[in-house]
Amino acid sequence: MPLPRHLLGIEGLSAADITAFLDEAEQWIAFNRQSRKQDDRLRGLTQFNVFFENSTRTLFSFEVAGKRLGAQVANFHTAGSSVHKGETLIDTALTLNAMRPDVMVIRHSETGAPGQVAEVVDCAVINAGDGTNEHPTQALLDALTIRRRKGRIEGLKVAICGDIRHSRVAGSNIRSLTALGAEVRLVGPETLLRREGVPALPSYTALEDGLVGADVVMMLRIQRERMEEALSGTLGDYHSRYGLTRERLKLAAPDAIVMHPGPMNRGVEIDSDVADDPERSAIQEQVELGVAVRMACLDLLTRERRGG
Numbered sequence: 265m266p267l268p269r270h271l272l273g274i275e276g277l278s279a280a281d282i283t284a285f286l287d288e289a290e291q292w293i294a295f296n297r298q299s300r301k302q303d304d305r306l307r308g309l310t311q312f313n314v315f316f317e318n319s320t321r322t323l324f325s326f327e328v329a330g331k332r333l334g335a336q337v338a339n340f341h342t343a344g345s346s347v348h349k350g351e352t353l354i355d356t357a358l359t360l361n362a363m364r365p366d367v368m369v370i371r372h373s374e375t376g377a378p379g380q381v382a383e384v385v386d387c388a389v390i391n392a393g394d395g396t397n398e399h400p401t402q403a404l405l406d407a408l409t410i411r412r413r414k415g416r417i418e419g420l421k422v423a424i425c426g427d428i429r430h431s432r433v434a435g436s437n438i439r440s441l442t443a444l445g446a447e448v449r450l451v452g453p454e455t456l457l458r459r460e461g462v463p464a465l466p467s468y469t470a471l472e473d474g475l476v477g478a479d480v481v482m483m484l485r486i487q488r489e490r491m492e493e494a495l496s497g498t499l500g501d502y503h504s505r506y507g508l509t510r511e512r513l514k515l516a517a518p519d520a521i522v523m524h525p526g527p528m529n530r531g532v533e534i535d536s537d538v539a540d541d542p543e544r545s546a547i548q549e550q551v552e553l554g555v556a557v558r559m560a561c562l563d564l565l566t567r568e569r570r571g572g
């Protein structure tokens with residue numbers, strides 16, 4: 265794979281590109297399970313994590329990933345910043361760029377924000393989630409989790425269930441898993457199923473129908489903060505039609521794994537006994553592999569400026 269300058273989305277990446285990220289990430293899994301976890305390949309480099317939206321997993325794992333590779337990591341949060349005095353995204357980016365980072369990791373509520381920043385800064389840019397559009401490192405860690413649990417991705421039946429419309433995780437996973445040869449199907453209420461700019465896929469409005477024979481069941485969070493009128497009824501109604509219960513999981517393949525990018529709405533889209541089932545749930549493994557994937561991304565995206 266030619267060394268990428270930015271990681272703005274899965275769109276535009278080939279199966280070989282995606283696989284190259286996954287292969288690079290594999291080495292960091294065993295490394296991260298050691299008690300001493302210090303590499304120095306990013307020593308002297310500066311990583312800015314620039315988050316305009318809240319995050320636990322993505323922000324913290326990028327910080328941990330950068331530090332384990334030896335980078336100097338600084339986190340920018342909008343709370344307490346001049347964004348609240350009206351400073352624009354681009355002016356904020358130019359200001360941070362003047363401090364000469366080598367890589368910026370950006371999360372923003374607007375589709376395309378990381379791409380806009382990439383056009384005006386001198387460093388590598390990684391999209392940590394832009395609006396409802398893409399969350400590429402989440403898709404990479406999800407693909408790595410599936411590959412490790414199932415030994416392959418090609419030919420697997422993957423049901424992506426819930427709020428497809430507002431989910432950037434769905435946006436990136438649809439692109440990534442279809443590129444890698446999985447049979448992806450979408451499951452959710454009619455009003456939450458539609459997405460533009462992704463391949464047309466088999467869709468189901470009844471969870472029971474969409475789960476039949478699935479090898480991977482990927483549940484998504486209901487994103488109340490991004491909705492206007494798309495969800496009618498209460499969260500209790502939603503659970504009764506679309507919540508993943510142990511009974512419903514029996515419709516999937518007997519060895520199906522359950523995934524969720526987090527944060528979970530327990531008792532809404534997923535029941536706790538499914539989410540916490542050590543045999544079926546891969547949710548904590550997703551979090552663990554997120555660090556390895558982000559180490560691989562930071563390494564690959566800074567390799568050229570480190571002299572290859």
Ligand code: CP
Binds near residue numbers: 321323525
């Ligand atoms: N999966 C994910 O993006 O979680 P955070 O919002 O906590 O980063």
